[in-house]
Amino acid sequence: MDFAHGRLRRYGSAQMALWLFGKMPECSVLPNEFTFATVINACSILAHLRTGKKIHALVELLGFQSNLVVCSSLVDMYGKCNDVDHARRVFDLMGCRNVVSWTSIIAAYAQNAQGDEALQLFREFNRLMLERPNHFMLASVVNACASLGRLVSGKVAHGAVIRGGYDSNDVIASALLDMYAKCGCVEYSDKVFRRIRNPSVIPYTSMIVAAAKYGLGRMSLQLFQEMIDRRIKPNDVTFVGVLHACSHSGLVDEGLQQLESMHEKHGITPTAKHYTCLVDMLGRTGRLNEAYELAKSIEAEPNQEALLWGTLLSASRLHGRVDIAVEASRRLIDSNQQVVGAYVTLSNAYALNGEWETAHDLRSEMRRTGVRKEPGCSWVEVKDSSYVFYAGDVSSCARGNEVVTLLRELEGKMKQRGYVGGSRGLVFVDVEEEAKEGIVGLHSERLALGFALVSIPKGVTIRIMKNLRMCRDCHEAFKLISDIVEREFVVRDVNRFHHFKSGSCTCRDFW
DNA sequence: AGGCTACATA
Structure with a gap:
């Protein structure tokens, strides 16, 4: 059932591609530039940096290091594997670049929280005036503006979208509405959204999340109902958005109901991230005991686990539940995740409870162990x-x-x-x-x-x-x-x- | 001939 998901299908195909690539030497077939571009793309999908690096070495060994398409896919692969420095190194060494190579490097920065560098490269690309930016590039640029919260730059990019005739593109529209939301203009998001003729699950999800972040929980739920009525199938991310919306608007009962219908009506099995939303929902409204019991019962991967206990920790602090805060931070510190945040939040929970000594001790311990916090x-x-x-x-x-x-x-x-x-x-x-x-x-x-x-x-x-x-x-x-x-x-x-x-x-x- | 680039979560 889960394999009906496009993402999983893509994932399976990528694995198959790499498996077949591994079989090539046995058959004495040498890969060419087409093979390389394809398998490097598979590494991007799987975010397999180690495999990607091995293939990169093979590219150089077989003399494809100056091939435009192969290099573009390498830039993209390093970006998707969160190794922006390597992406940049490959990009800088390219003798010839096209709009795809530029898009790959811009996307690499945009997707790795370095939006400023992405915008810098976009300006450079425009200055060179070799090609016009296409909708792929503009989507990444808009994405960079979104994470930076740069409304003015975002509007400039929107202008380029309109000039290029890409404004009816579903992906671009999604990126734009997300950008307006993240820049604090949810009314513009709504305008962009309403102009999309047949919004797919992604623009719907973006809009649901956008409304949720503004505390417009009812609007999120309305949008969700609307997409169901239009027979658009929600996915796991949509439900994160819906639950998030309930949480931010204090709609606990509604949230619990949604979680139930998720599996029953929509055939999507809730995972750790959905239960984390539930923990958040219960925690925010002060139902700490229930939140704690739920958290203990959830099995999750390390990343998801950190998110789960981090959520419970914040809620414990908010409601002065030092006992649960201690337990949550212990789990985070023991698993070596979000250590700084755990220390600081715990110390604040003690302080809120009037236990100043303990709070101060924790702060000194942080200084002693060299745990440093990023400045606000x-x-x-x-x-x-x-x-x-x-x-x-x-x-x-x-x-x-x-x-x-x-x-x-x-x-x-x-x-x-x-x-x-x-x-x-x-x-x-x-x-x-x-x-x-x-x-x-x-x-x-x-x-x-x-x-x-x-x-x-x-x-x-x-x-x-x-x-x-x-x-x-x-x-x-x-x-x-x-x-x-x-x-x-x-x-x-x-x-x-x-x-x-x-x-x-x-x-x-x-x- | 073909291969590479874009959007939503926490």
Whole structure:
């Protein structure tokens, strides 16, 4: 039954291709450039770096290292195996490149969280003016804009899509709607989505996930119903989206029902990732015991397991369940996964519970063992450039003095409205969100907001991206500031979107 | 002649 899945079929064929390739020497048949391009593609599908490298060596041995198509497939293979450096090395050594080779390297960067490099290469490709970008390339470029949250660059790419006549392409439309959602413009996503004549499962899933991330759980469920009515078969990813939507909107019963129907009505067996959504759902709404029991009963691969216990850990922290937090972090640390996050979240859970000593001990242990945390940062896009802000770091903050003055001024006004930010407890609890302690007033998103307020004209929605979760205190502050300055802000954090307007947030404080 | 490049999850 599972083999009805396109992805699995593809996977099986790739395995078969490699198996046959292994049989070639026995039959004394030498591979040519067509053989190589095909088997390297099989390695991409399977993400088998070791096999890919062996074949790469064979390519050089048999003298195909300057073949355009073979090299393009090598670039793609290294990219899909998350070895961008090797992809780049092959690309740089190519004597002749075409739009496919350029697409492969751009996709490699876009898919490996190096969107800036992808956009850089796209600009370079356009400057050379050898060929026009095609829909393959544009999809990757749009994808890069999505992960970077670069709305302006994304709109420019959308322009290129329209000029190239690709806007009715299903894949491109999916990429575009995803990009608009990830840039904080879910209304544009909806517009793009509604223009797709016969959306397949992927645009539907993208739209379901997009709505979920904005806390529009009902909209996600409506879209899901709509696709069922149109006889479009949902897949495992669709259900992750649906469950995610229920979770982010507090629709627990609905979520449980969906999980049941998943197997019964749609023939898709729930896997660890679906149960993780359920753990999240129960955890968020404070049903920690049920979440914990469920988590213990799930068998998963290491990656999925880390996700599962990480989810439970966050929920335990949120609801001050130190006992479960200890258990969840122990599992993560023992399996050597998400170690940093586990330490920090656990220490915060202790702090929230008033166990300051233990919390501090954990922090010292981290320092002693050299476990270091990536600093929190936020960024905003102004006129096609992106500005980055780090917590408490005024020296590298664009228009720093102006920004700090404005933030202090706003804090004064907030206090008149009853705001009590930066209390001792909050400062400590929020250290997970930012690397430096005791500077809650200068969390990276605040610097970003201050900068945006002095650089983006009134009436234009401010969009801020953050690499961590937004903290409660900043969330309160942003609500008040939206009212004081009469402006709208959208904040994209690692988890979801917050849309601040007239003193409140679309998440209604549930996230 | 053929082979290589694109979109949704956590």
